[in-house]
Amino acid sequence: MDVLTQPVLVLNATYVPVAIRTVKDAVILLILRKAELIRDEKDLFIRSEKLRFTTPRIILLTDYYKVPKRKHKLSRENIFLRDDHECVYCRRKLPSSKLTLDHVIPKSRWEEIPREKKPKEYHTWENLVTACRDCNTRKGNKLLQELKWEIPENRSTNKRRFPQFSVSTQLVEKFGWADYIRI
Numbered sequence: 001m002d003v004l005t006q007p008v009l010v011l012n013a014t015y016v017p018v019a020i021r022t023v024k025d026a027v028i029l030l031i032l033r034k035a036e037l038i039r040d041e042k043d044l045f046i047r048s049e050k051l052r053f054t055t056p057r058i059i060l061l062t063d064y065y066k067v068p069k070r071k072h073k074l075s076r077e078n079i080f081l082r083d084d085h086e087c088v089y090c091r092r093k094l095p096s097s098k099l100t101l102d103h104v105i106p107k108s109r110w111e112e113i114p115r116e117k118k119p120k121e122y123h124t125w126e127n128l129v130t131a132c133r134d135c136n137t138r139k140g141n142k143l144l145q146e147l148k149w150e151i152p153e154n155r156s157t158n159k160r161r162f163p164q165f166s167v168s169t170q171l172v173e174k175f176g177w178a179d180y181i182r183i
């Protein structure tokens with residue numbers, strides 16, 4: 001693969017991954033000072049007549065704070081994908097057929113939770129997680145506090161880690177993006 005067409009992870013000013021662009025685009029953004037270099041490959045150079053750059057792998061858009069709207073449709077399979085097919089409660093990895101969708105705050109308890117302590121709406125990415133059947137049954141209509149259960153910080157409650165785009169494990173590993181994208 002030509003270096004210039006290799007992918008670069010683009011973060012917004014608050015370090016949220018917002019796009020994947022080519023090395024060529026990234027270099028232009030760096031030259032225009034619209035981006036800062038977060039990670040590069042130090043021994044792989046891009047040369048032009050006047051310039052010599054190390055190959056960027058992650059850049060940050062210094063004046064861009066938005067997070068693009070998630071393109072993924074809210075669906076059972078997309079929630080499983082987001083959670084890596086892992087039950088957020090017992091951390092078992094299972095095939096889709098053995099997984100269920102759990103509403104973290106159950107419908108029957110929704111009204112009693114103060115607005116500032118719950119997502120805007122009931123059936124949303126923020127209130128849905130992947131759970132195995134056992135955990136889902138055990139949870140029933142209880143709240144996490146009542147069970148003394150927790151959802152790990154880097155999981156669904158953390159919107160920063162929601163995938164904004166699909167990216168393969170292979171790319172994340174190959175280009176060293178793991179600090180910013182959960183795989």
Ligand SMILES: [Zn+2]
Nearest residue numbers: 087090132135
């Ligand atoms: Zn489970």
